Amino acid sequence: MTDTATTTTTSLNKFEKFKAEKDGLAVKGEIEKFAALGWEAMDETDRDHRLKWVGVFFRPVTPGKFMMRMRLPNGILTSSQMRALAGVVQRYGDDGNADITTRQNIQLRGIRIEDLPDIFNRFHAVGLTSVQSGMDNIRNITGDPVAGLDADELYDTREVVQQIQDMLTNKGEGNPEFTNLPRKFNIAIAGGRDNSVHAEINDLAFVPAFKEGTGDWGLGTGEESSQSPIFGFNVLVGGFFSAKRCEAAIPLNAWVSPEDVVAVCRAVLEVYRDHGLRANRQKSRLMWLIDEWGLEKFRQEVENRLGKSLLPAAAKDEIDWEKRDHIGVYKQKQSEFNYVGLHIPVGRLYAEDMFEIARLAEVYGSGEIRFTVEQNIIIPNIPDSRLATFLTEPLLERFSIDPGLLTRSLVSCTGSQFCNFALIETKNRALGIIKALEAELILTANVRIHWTGCPNSCGQPQVADIGLMGTKTRKNGKAVEGVDIYMGGKVGKDAHLGTCVIKGIPCEDLQPFLQNLLIEHFGAKPRQEALVTHWSVDHN
Structure with missing residues (x-):
């Protein structure tokens, strides 16, 4: 170093x-x-x-x-x-x-x-590990939740994600090469067209892209190899959320073949490890280093570690679908098999739930279970002949395949029940308010509402249609739990971050506020012609 x-x-x-x-x-x-x-x-x-x-x-x-x-x-x-x-x-x-x-x-x-x-x-x-999952380490590496199942996928992310994990953690035993980064680091690899991994909020992300023309794309030698478009990834760097700053990842102007993804991960991490800013913890994420150096210098340092030049990015990536949530029943690329997405309210599971999910995966599927970034579960490889019986299982009454349009897209961090950083309780409050809103309103489309208990943004309010960030505010002269409201976040194609539009709404006033926000901005209609208190995003 x-x-x-x-x-x-x-x-x-x-x-x-x-x-x-x-x-x-x-x-x-x-x-x-x-x-x-x-x-x-x-x-x-x-x-x-x-x-x-x-x-x-x-x-x-x-x-x-x-x-x-x-x-x-x-x-x-x-x-x-x-x-x-x-x-x-x-x-x-x-x-x-x-x-x-x-x-x-x-x-x-x-x-x-x-x-x-x-x-x-x-x-x-059973082959599980928790090594290097906290503090100044690389967090869980995300990939497409329907990798290997989706007939429309461009790349099956499973193997390369496992290869990165093995490299970073020495196959789960721990790797001192990467246990002292300046801060935490997030990596994502998108394999489909809908950006199921939220690439834009990762320090390092790979998004599918076809490179036109000729050249030996894996080695960067310039030797002619093919006139056909070659599949690979455009590289994004620097996305992160923190209490001080939130930024979307930016293009590195680099395209890499699938075979080079692991090596590029290593090179980027070595540069960040050895040169990332360490004096101020609030300025230690990768984007701060890119700001200080400039993108060209950073790219050159990555190339030096990689031992070869990076090819320029493909003219466009292949993220051209709106985001899917994978809840419901879907045909797999494997004939006569299905995957079923179960909605897990705010991602909370208890032991009996977990045992039952394991049983269902074995009885009806291949014993495999998958998680999504929306805190839900997919059970794949259910044959057509078993699907109807699977759908009658009692667990699906609680973990629905067809939840309400607000419930379906609800995401929440841990909140103050278990997290000392959280300024408010989130999960139970989120469920209660959403249930009440669905009883009061008729909606025609999903509205993604994300809760986070503090500015660390674990619940990612900046990518939501409506994001709620916990804060302390005052009402009638007393300190109370409240939220700052974010709006405008977009996922899938043309993804971008939302911004804070109003601060300090007391949680006890939040339900009528959200009700009017949904009516004014998302086409919701009251179930009854009742008088609704008129709040708006410019209310003070």
Whole structure:
């Protein structure tokens, strides 16, 4: 490494100091010791920070009960893996549950430190890992949720996503090469035409594109190989959300073949690791480095690490469909097979749900389960002959294949129930308000409403039709929970971020506000001709 290796200890912020003292991955060998000590006797830096390198998160709002974040490349797991996760959650009774995340991943709640050795053994037995899933590491790598199933896909993302995971984590054992980034890092690979991975909000994203003309595209030698358009990816860099700044990813002006995706990931990460800004945590994401250097210098440094020139981007990418949510029943490319998307309200699962999903995947499908970035579940490979019976299963009454038009697109972060960063409660409130709005209104199209409990934007309000960001506000002279309202986010083709249009709406006033917003901007109609209080986005 270059820049970080020469930085003096006195100039480091507290996070860089404790990383310099001891690599976070070192705690992987200390789990037995921590279990024997108990959480209260642990070194605070190990407990509060370094445990995140193995996917274990101390939560002050639930002292003694930790959150655990997995790594599920492309959001795919097996029924045996789901059963192992369910068994862990089941152990913790009322405190045990799991949340599907907006990165096709899952987080478990209620974990006790003394149970970590047994939990890690259970995970190892079924091929699960949580390594490098928190702090200054690469987050779960997202890919197309219907990869290998969709007859219209351009590229099956599953194998390359797994290859990136294996490279970054040493096949789940931990890789010190990538355990000390300046901040977290998100990678996404789109394989279809509808941008199912929300490429624009990732630090590094690959979107499908055909390169016209001639040339050996994999090697960049310029040797003539074909007159036909060649499939590959245009590269986007720098997208991120933070409390200080939110930016959409920008084109790197680079096109890469599928065979070069892993090498390009490595090159970009090495440049970011060695040169990313580390003095100020608020300015440590990749886009800040690109701002400081300029895009051309950044691209040149990536080429230096890659050992060859990058070809210019294809003239256009192939993201030309509106975003699909994959809820419902769909034919697969495999004849006489179907995949079924189940809506999981705000992504919350309990042990009995998880066991039942595993059973359904085995009885009706191939034992495979997939997560989407909308916090929902897909069960693939259900034969035509079994589909009708599958659709009568009682679980589908709660996890619907045809939810209401507001419920269908609802996304929420964890909220203050479990997260100490959240300023408001989100999941239960979101469900209650949406249920009331659907009872009051008739809608003709989906409206994507995203909730996030704080400016860290885990619930991604900037990509929603209506985004709600938790805040503290005042009403009648008293501090109350409130939200800032974002509008205008677009996903799929021509994706872009929304902006804040009004600040500080008290949560207790939110339902009538949203009702009028839906009527004025999204064509909703009241179910009854009742007087509706007139709020609007320019209300003060």
